[in-house]
Amino acid sequence: MALTVLPPYLELLNSEQRRAVLHTGKPLLILAGAGSGKTRVITTKIAWLIREQGVDPRSILAVTFTNKAAREMAERARLIDERAGDAMLRTFHSFGAWFLRRNGKAAGLDPGFVIYDDDDAVSLLSGIMEDSSKAEVKQVAHNISRAKDYFLSFDDAELALIDSRRKFRDIYALYEERLAHTGNVDFGDLIKKPVEILRKESEIARRFHDRFKVIMVDEYQDANVAQFEFLKELAGPETYICVVGDDDQSIYRFRGAEVKNILEFPDRFPGTEIIRLERNYRSTAPILRAASSVVDRNRGRLGKTLRAERGGGKLPVLAFLPDQDEETAFCAQLVGNAARTAERGKVWSDWAILYRTNAQSLGFETELLRRGIPYRVVGSLKFYEREEIKDALALLSFLVNPRDEVAFRRVVNKPARGVGSVTVDRIIEEGAEASDLAEAARALSPELSSRAKAGVESFLKVMEEGRALLEEDPFPNDAFDSGDGAGDEAAAPPAKVPAAVPAGKANRKRAKNREELVSGEGLSVCVVCLMRSSGIAAYHQTQDEVSGNQRLNNLQELANAASLYAPTRGGLLEFLEHIELDRSLEDQAETAEERSNAVTLITFHNTKGLEFRKVIMTGLEQGIFPREDKKNEELEEERRLFYVGATRAMDELYLTSCAVRRMFGRTLPVEPSLFLREIDKSSLRIIGETPYGFGAAGTGAAARRAHAPEQGKGVYGNTPRGNDAYNGGFDAHNDTGSWRRGDRLFHDDYGYGAVTEVRDSEDGPVVRVYFETGKELLFLGEQQGSRFTKIGKDD
DNA sequence: TAGTTTTAAGTTTTT
């Protein structure tokens, strides 16, 4: 290797990672195993392109699948080079929305569209399928959504692969017509429509090819067909494309993800180079062994050999427990014990409790609350699914788009204004002819009963007044539709209030048990006014008094969230878009400390891209995980999900499996998960009563059962004081002492880093470490046993 | 039509 001195941020990388970062020219496919540092590769690559290659940050597009990943990527890239903040880092869907706001006109789309979520789509569909049950409507809505994922329109022949019924095709066509008439889009459209536009409008395509010279995609294994097509259309002849993924971590088949995308990438992009990242820096060897032994059973995979760079480590613990109450107690105790014996801070955040379905979080929440252990639940914030929130959002949506029949139907008669379903149907029907629903109502008003007429009029008046509350947009002339849709982002309205006082937190505190809405800054003023004048606030307030709910407080919460946006139409649109595309309320609802000092409760799906020191995987039972109805391909996906969950763990992994589980109020006996059988017994430390027939030694298990201690509380009664009792003979050896330049490590406080210099002093060797946060620190090499974990070095 | 009671149904996973 040449003797050139590398910039320190490249020192953090191993040779393959570095090769991936320095790669240019042909398309690049990075097959990155779990914990192999793929995010680091992407962020470093972005920074390197800007710094060393003189690439304009604005010509870089990096796409992820979750908002969290997008945020993290932006943050980490900025740490290396500030200018990376100007690159476009978004989720596929958010980028699609950005595209459509500027170029939707080419598909007859007004830039002021609102994004319909799945519920809204169902609501719209039920207007078409009038005499179908709710379940049928949902099924069709799901199929339409799948069709869009596969880039299939209602007139495509392949549509039969999704749903072959003739009726389906007709309904899909009707749905599209109806949706177009509302002027809104659904989730699938955010990807599908841009592709259609790029194919039809060569001028727009050319602009985008000019603008984006570099396109990177993270978690590529989760891309669906439509997203693949999007990528292909965005890439011009000069565009450098780099995708990163891991076929073993593909867990979104159910929403259209196609592993084929990653398998066939080299065929679709000729000349593709492939780089494999197979060194795992995150997990200890025993954890990786257990995780791999499950996913190894899958047939449809590229296959790779993921090597643990961290030696030593404890065996994963498999705990057989009587029921789910014992399971929650076990988890709480495990976490609590660790906290008691820990010397260092931030213990709670070391832990994550994983479950298959969101419903399972409830038990853990109750138990942790009871024991005073701080926790946070990731995802599944049903906040936006609450009735009052949906009502409020419907009001706001109708405000920006008076053709939104779904929103209209939801709130026109709430609170009761004497406008029944018959009247609503007639107005919407009339709306097919009119430019918007207000006009439709006016046209129809001579035929309405005086009560219905008065009700509709009062509703429309409220909306008129609401519209008047919004200030003029600073950029008139429809700022979204700047001439150069792919070009200057500065033309977009700077809708966010720049010096936004974090009014949210303070307001919420004040609003506790308050019986009136308080407005804060910016858009929240308008939101509060509208909630009041529409009667929604009063309506839910009354409901609160009856049933003791917190609905008014929830409305307050929503208003607070709005305070960060400008009180203009543009600001409102941005607010609504943000809510549709990123429902994790995390930013507003949690302070940094709350986040950093709490146990994480999370679904397996949501853990992708995350890591924790200690992970508990719960509910490992047949029927729960994997679900009973899973077989073949779907079972393989469940295996991958198991793999994803297990590889989140850095130091310790626990698996729990109950003998019985409560479902639908009934308590049923359950079998241990198939996946537990797929792990070699010697790779696990089993505690609790091994169920009959588990593993090869059936008779042994039976014998053990016969002599098992009295059933009841305390199967794990001899639980360790500290988790050290689970050590199982393995010591987490840190291999301190002989540090060498180029060694990589994980520091408890500073994260991942690399040794850039070693020298001797009176107190022994001193090492200089460069961290990926950009920090560079000196340490005394011999005293860092408990703070550092060596994670292998480059060869 | 509004609001209440009765009955049935249902749990994946998410942008």
Place this chain on the structure above:
DNA sequence: CTTAAAACTA
């Protein structure tokens, strides 16, 4: 067991 949908009454 909890929630949503259908059925029923005022």
